[in-house]
Amino acid sequence: MARRLCGAEHYPEPLLAVAGYGLPGTTGRFPARPLSDQAWAALMDAALGNRVVGSLVASLDAGVLPATDQQAALARRVHRANVLRMLHLERELLGVLAVLAAARVECRVLKGTAVAHLDYPDPALRSFIDLDVLVRAEDIDTAAARLTASGFTRTLAEPRPGFDRRFDKGMTLIPATGYELDLHRTFVLGPWGVLMKPEQLWDDGEVFHIGDTPVRALSRRYRFLHACFHGALGDWPLRLGSLRDVAEMLPKLTGDGADVRAPAADWGAEAVLAVAVADSVRLLGPRPEGELARWAAAYRPSRREERWLDLHNRENKTFTAQALATLGVLRWRDKPAYVRALAMPDPRYVADRHTSVLARFGYAARQVRKGRGAPC
Numbered sequence: 001m002a003r004r005l006c007g008a009e010h011y012p013e014p015l016l017a018v019a020g021y022g023l024p025g026t027t028g029r030f031p032a033r034p035l036s037d038q039a040w041a042a043l044m045d046a047a048l049g050n051r052v053v054g055s056l057v058a059s060l061d062a063g064v065l066p067a068t069d070q071q072a073a074l075a076r077r078v079h080r081a082n083v084l085r086m087l088h089l090e091r092e093l094l095g096v097l098a099v100l101a102a103a104r105v106e107c108r109v110l111k112g113t114a115v116a117h118l119d120y121p122d123p124a125l126r127s128f129i130d131l132d133v134l135v136r137a138e139d140i141d142t143a144a145a146r147l148t149a150s151g152f153t154r155t156l157a158e159p160r161p162g163f164d165r166r167f168d169k170g171m172t173l174i175p176a177t178g179y180e181l182d183l184h185r186t187f188v189l190g191p192w193g194v195l196m197k198p199e200q201l202w203d204d205g206e207v208f209h210i211g212d213t214p215v216r217a218l219s220r221r222y223r224f225l226h227a228c229f230h231g232a233l234g235d236w237p238l239r240l241g242s243l244r245d246v247a248e249m250l251p252k253l254t255g256d257g258a259d260v261r262a263p264a265a266d267w268g269a270e271a272v273l274a275v276a277v278a279d280s281v282r283l284l285g286p287r288p289e290g291e292l293a294r295w296a297a298a299y300r301p302s303r304r305e306e307r308w309l310d311l312h313n314r315e316n317k318t319f320t321a322q323a324l325a326t327l328g329v330l331r332w333r334d335k336p337a338y339v340r341a342l343a344m345p346d347p348r349y350v351a352d353r354h355t356s357v358l359a360r361f362g363y364a365a366r367q368v369r370k371g372r373g374a375p376c
Helices: 014-021 037-049 054-062 068-101 111-119 137-149 189-197 220-233 240-252 257-264 270-284 291-300 303-312 319-327 335-343 357-371
Strands: 107-109 129-136 170-174 180-182 206-210 213-217
Touching: 014 037, 014 054, 014 111, 037 068, 037 111, 037 257, 054 068, 054 335, 054 357, 068 111, 068 129, 068 137, 068 206, 107 111, 111 129, 111 137, 111 213, 129 137, 137 170, 137 180, 170 213, 180 206, 189 303, 189 319, 206 291, 220 240, 220 270, 220 303, 240 270, 257 270, 257 291, 270 303, 303 319, 319 335
Parallel strands: 107 213, 129 180
Antiparallel strands: 107 129, 170 180, 206 213
8 A cells, every 4th residue: 555645635725835934945835815814714723733823923924925914913813822822831841840850850851842942943933732751661650650749630541550661652641730741751652652762862962941941852863753753643634833843953964864864774763754754845845955855755665664654644543553553563572461451451541431341342443443444
């Protein structure tokens, strides 16, 4: 089967031009006159969902995106509210980091917050609505316990003790103020989350500042690889803000891309790197120079890689289908614990969801079929 491509038809006009605005060599087509109010509302909703409101306002300010006075005022109000929320989240992040530091848990700030400060010319261009923090596998239980003691609540219980530390991507926790904190052990669910080697992420990283406080993120090559994982395997249709992260960092890598291709190959994740780079170029329109972009354009995923990509590149993707595919890449000594945790989890994990073991297996079978695109 061929890799499923996300085309321009998935986005309202002129969202692709907005999302790529300011990238070198982009040729996105902006309308010649203001959109109708209905089309503008659709564009604003899509810009919010794709985390590119900052680029929309930048293109407005530059005069390349025509809009009525009312439409422009609405966009700037939305952008201002976005920026205020991001500032609030950054203040909350400092509290999270203080809790983890007190527990002697080393961490790295991921995704929106870090990328906005380190990889964009202006942090306000990169929207984010939650917080993401990476901890080591051996520290995730301590981190979760300390955060829970400080007022956070897990959205989903652990299937069995030790599952977070050994198998899961991480967990989502919510404080009383209501935002989401994603505590990561690895980058993604599914086979690539098992095959990647998160212990390699813990180099010196890169520091940015929130106010006067230094905060440590991943080093650029691992930030780029994380952006590729999120861009290629995150939302469907593909989130343009995630592809914009890839496009922003791409020109700043070494010319031949060896610094990112080497770990991607070591993790068996060259397909993830290639399709994220290729899709960022295809949808956003930059014209990057260099061997990495040429390699990505020429890369053809294997049949297994196509199957794994297809677990993520669909609107009806499911955790259950990803979990079943994960079983195939686990070490033999880990398979029994993994199967037992998911087939016979602790009662808290299935509370209010399944009335019996038989009902759980029936649900799992339907979710596998749904996640593979088969009729349920």
